[in-house]
Amino acid sequence: MLNEKAAVSGIILAGGKSARMGTDKALLKVGPCCIIERIAGVFRTLVDEILVVTDRPDKFAEYGDKTIGDIMPGHGPLGGLHAGLVRASHARVLVAACDLPFISAPLACLLIQCAADYDAVVPRYRGYPEPLCALYSKNCIKIIEQRLARNQNKITGLYDQVRVRYIEETEMLPVEPHPERVLFNLNTPGDLKKARSWIAGC
Numbered sequence: 001m002l003n004e005k006a007a008v009s010g011i012i013l014a015g016g017k018s019a020r021m022g023t024d025k026a027l028l029k030v031g032p033c034c035i036i037e038r039i040a041g042v043f044r045t046l047v048d049e050i051l052v053v054t055d056r057p058d059k060f061a062e063y064g065d066k067t068i069g070d071i072m073p074g075h076g077p078l079g080g081l082h083a084g085l086v087r088a089s090h091a092r093v094l095v096a097a098c099d100l101p102f103i104s105a106p107l108a109c110l111l112i113q114c115a116a117d118y119d120a121v122v123p124r125y126r127g128y129p130e131p132l133c134a135l136y137s138k139n140c141i142k143i144i145e146q147r148l149a150r151n152q153n154k155i156t157g158l159y160d161q162v163r164v165r166y167i168e169e170t171e172m173l174p175v176e177p178h179p180e181r182v183l184f185n186l187n188t189p190g191d192l193k194k195a196r197s198w199i200a201g202c
Contacts, residue, residue, distance in 0.1 A: 011084035
């Protein structure tokens with residue numbers, strides 16, 4: 001764990017429509033508090049600034065130091081990442097989607113500790129990168145803007161153009177023994193039921 005807060009901003013992406021869930025995922029409770037509150041609580045231990053990227057600031061203002069909207073709207077999470085990077089006070093940002101109920105401080109610390117000399121630090125679980133539980137630097141801004149202008153909205157498409165440090169499962173396990181939970185995101189009512197069953201220990 002870090003001994004003090006790092007010079008990193010925290011970005012929570014809360015702009016999705018939650019169509020498959022049927023209700024706002026960020027405000028669903030997994031355990032005693034809602035998901036976005038859990039994420040903000042972890043970030044508070046690591047960073048001195050939390051920005052919530054959303055088009056519904058009235059719903060989410062209490063979970064961050066400020067809410068911000070997309071600078072280039074209509075591009076999904078990549079547009080939200082762009083807005084966060086542009087408006088963050090620090091050169092690097094920890095990014096989390098608002099549907100990650102088990103995001104952990106040990107994994108976030110590992111991302112920060114591996115950030116030197118890289119533009120992105122991204123967990124890779126079962127061979128797949130996890131772009132919405134990752135760390136990015138402001139060096140990505142120009143390339144993201146170019147991709148958004150071409151309507152190339154897939155975050156992982158960025159990785160061929162920047163310096164990426166992947167964190168593999170073998171590196172995660174010593175600090176986070178349950179990566180399948182930490183990187184688990186909620187999309188459907190079935191996912192919510194599974195997450196709540198983990199909390200209940202059943």
